[in-house]
Amino acid sequence: MDPYLVIQLILISIGATSAMTWFSYFVSKKFQKLYKEPVLLSSVFSELHYDLSYGSRRKLGWMVHYFIGFLFVVGYHIVWVKDILSVSLLSALLLGIISGVIGIISWVFIFKITRYQTPINFKGYYIQLFFAHIIFALVATLLYFITMLLVIVTKAYIT
DSSP states (O other), X not given: OOHHHHHHHHHHHHHHHHHHHHHHHHXXXXXXXXXXXXXXXXXXXXXXXXXXXXXXXXXXXXXXXXXXXXXXXXXXXXXXXXXXXOSSHHHHHHHXXXXXXXXXXXXXXXXXXXXXXXXXXXXXXXXXXXXXXXXXXXXHHHHHHHHHHHHHHHHHHHO
């Protein structure tokens, strides 16, 4: 795989995951609920009884959150490169909906296997998570489009 493409996908995933996370933190603060994915991930590591300090669990929660964002962006890239969907607003919405459903199913599974006990408004969390993934997909699509334009323009003027 082209190292420039890997860097491009990493940057896109950082931007999209950050936008999603900011949205989750905003909704969490607005409704005074725990909807923060990295915090929930660090709590999950506690439930799995890993012998990690609080700081290590927090860092791991953030790293896993961003890594999953990277995997989603790689999936989007494959969908776009294989011409399954075009890079468009419609495909961003569709990918966001699909990602939201995958995210909700994943969290249901995570909460079940860890027997998560911390009080959380699951319905509210899943609704927020669904919209957070739509924001993720919209930002990822926009950044992908912008970076592809930059690559095209750069190649046209440099080569």
